[in-house]
Amino acid sequence: MGIRTGKQFLEGLRDEREVYIDGRRVKDVTSDPAFRGAAQTIAELYDLQHAADTQDVLTQVDAATGERVARSHVLPTSKEALVTRGRALRRTAQHTCGLLARTPDFMNVGIAALAAARPVFDASPGGRSFGANITAYHQHVMRNDLTMTHVQVNPQVDRSKQVFEQKHDIALKVVKETDAGFYVSGSRWVGTLAQISDEVVVMPSVVITNDSKGEDYAFAFALPMATPGLKMVSRPSVVPYGAGHYLDNPLSQQFDEGDAVLIFENVFVPWERTFVYRDPDLCNKIYKLTYLGEHYTHQTMSRTIAKAEFMAGLAAYVARSIKVDIFPNVQGMLAELLIFLEMQQAFVDRAEATATETPFGTWAPNRWPLHSAQLNFHERYARMIDVVRTVSAGGLVGVPSYGETQGEIGELVEQYFASAGQTSKERIQLMRLAADASISAFAGRQVLYERYYQGDPVRRAIGYYMEYPKEELFGRVDAMLGRSFAKANLK
Numbered sequence: 001m002g003i004r005t006g007k008q009f010l011e012g013l014r015d016e017r018e019v020y021i022d023g024r025r026v027k028d029v030t031s032d033p034a035f036r037g038a039a040q041t042i043a044e045l046y047d048l049q050h051a052a053d054t055q056d057v058l059t060q061v062d063a064a065t066g067e068r069v070a071r072s073h074v075l076p077t078s079k080e081a082l083v084t085r086g087r088a089l090r091r092t093a094q095h096t097c098g099l100l101a102r103t104p105d106f107m108n109v110g111i112a113a114l115a116a117a118r119p120v121f122d123a124s125p126g127g128r129s130f131g132a133n134i135t136a137y138h139q140h141v142m143r144n145d146l147t148m149t150h151v152q153v154n155p156q157v158d159r160s161k162q163v164f165e166q167k168h169d170i171a172l173k174v175v176k177e178t179d180a181g182f183y184v185s186g187s188r189w190v191g192t193l194a195q196i197s198d199e200v201v202v203m204p205s206v207v208i209t210n211d212s213k214g215e216d217y218a219f220a221f222a223l224p225m226a227t228p229g230l231k232m233v234s235r236p237s238v239v240p241y242g243a244g245h246y247l248d249n250p251l252s253q254q255f256d257e258g259d260a261v262l263i264f265e266n267v268f269v270p271w272e273r274t275f276v277y278r279d280p281d282l283c284n285k286i287y288k289l290t291y292l293g294e295h296y297t298h299q300t301m302s303r304t305i306a307k308a309e310f311m312a313g314l315a316a317y318v319a320r321s322i323k324v325d326i327f328p329n330v331q332g333m334l335a336e337l338l339i340f341l342e343m344q345q346a347f348v349d350r351a352e353a354t355a356t357e358t359p360f361g362t363w364a365p366n367r368w369p370l371h372s373a374q375l376n377f378h379e380r381y382a383r384m385i386d387v388v389r390t391v392s393a394g395g396l397v398g399v400p401s402y403g404e405t406q407g408e409i410g411e412l413v414e415q416y417f418a419s420a421g422q423t424s425k426e427r428i429q430l431m432r433l434a435a436d437a438s439i440s441a442f443a444g445r446q447v448l449y450e451r452y453y454q455g456d457p458v459r460r461a462i463g464y465y466m467e468y469p470k471e472e473l474f475g476r477v478d479a480m481l482g483r484s485f486a487k488a489n490l491k
């Protein structure tokens, strides 16, 4: 099949999937007010794959079939291919200013990384070999251009205990095995984009002890979203679809990608859709063995460049419109955001420039600049939001709904809401955009997302420190100690 259009993507979502929100079952996610905006945005990304000026950036011809496929699906076999993929990731992110975070390319690069590392899946403790399955799955999602979500985390019940020690045993686990596959019951959280994905990849939970008691919880597999027994329980939408004008919340309307807890009720998983089975050791090692972290973070940090561009641009735009950009304190804050942006770009550029070949013949970006960028972006992003708020000040609440410009007092509104650089309508539109980016429920969820989507930053920072190659740094200190000692001329 090769690359799909937006229309084909939307058609694919009209199936028997079980999505619940606000106490009701959603009939059609493509028309439901909670999901249609994000579904439309993903459809636009599919259409970009066909547009004359973006097709070559985002897609390439697959030599095996002659069909075009998304570059994010392709295993990079050289540094140049990795850099070309990076360009595609950045172009995709520009379309949403990085605000719809879980664009399909995130999971695409992840599955490509797993497929590249096929031998890792061949030595299952039960004697089964799953390498061919990950290769076949990669081909399936690439050739059918599918959108995936993933769920990796066991539910929050009692984090002081192991998953198999919980009083309320609600985590996803194997409940039965047959010749054709196995059955699972329980829940996993939190699947971002789940409601409007084609497939769910149940990724290995990485915080499980290497204990035989953990085996029931240690697996990885993929299933279509409309699989019988699979239910998506959504958080409330941040799209204010009950009131106001579309332009009052333009980001929420387009980019609320949705998060859902997935409940599996005796769901059947065929062996051919299984990648890891009853293997806590592999679950814990999978990121390191497959370079999955490097590839995921290549996508996520390419995305955050677009986000930093938008937030730095927005703050400066607002400041210019009310002419507070003449004040040194404001200039200082705006400079801070530009510095964040340059840092973000530099991290990704360095990761690509110092990419290395993996044992599987593919190329992976340098993990250290990427993880450095990822581990502090959430704090820098919170600061960006703070600067937008600080520069905009009362302007964030000092404008009415855009609907007021078309209402009974439209003429009055035209008179009273102009700024130095803008008409009332322009100013209201800009300030509603700034409000949606900085003080809305959407903005709050964005901050939470950046902090947690790639795991707990506290524990990730511990891992970063423990694994960082520090010998060279210690060597520098040794050299200075030696030189100083020599110069001290001690007898």
Ligand SMILES: Cc1cc2nc3c(=O)[nH]c(=O)nc-3n(C[C@H](O)[C@H](O)[C@H](O)COP(=O)(O)OP(=O)(O)OC[C@H]3O[C@@H](n4cnc5c(N)ncnc54)[C@H](O)[C@@H]3O)c2cc1C
Residues within 6 Å of the ligand: 150, 151, 152, 153, 155, 156, 159, 189, 190, 191, 192, 193, 259, 445, 448, 449, 452, 453, 454, 455, 456, 458, 459
């Ligand atoms: C908006 C959003 C979107 C997400 N999307 C996805 C997704 O698409 N797919 C997916 O799989 N996951 C997703 N996640 C889940 C994400 O991976 C988890 O939130 C993250 O791993 C942290 O786990 P937790 O939320 O269960 O927090 P917990 O592990 O319960 O932690 C809660 C707090 O306790 C602290 N803590 C807990 N345990 C320890 C410990 N052992 N040592 C030190 N401190 C500890 C943490 O630092 C944290 O402050 C998403 C999360 C958010 C918020």
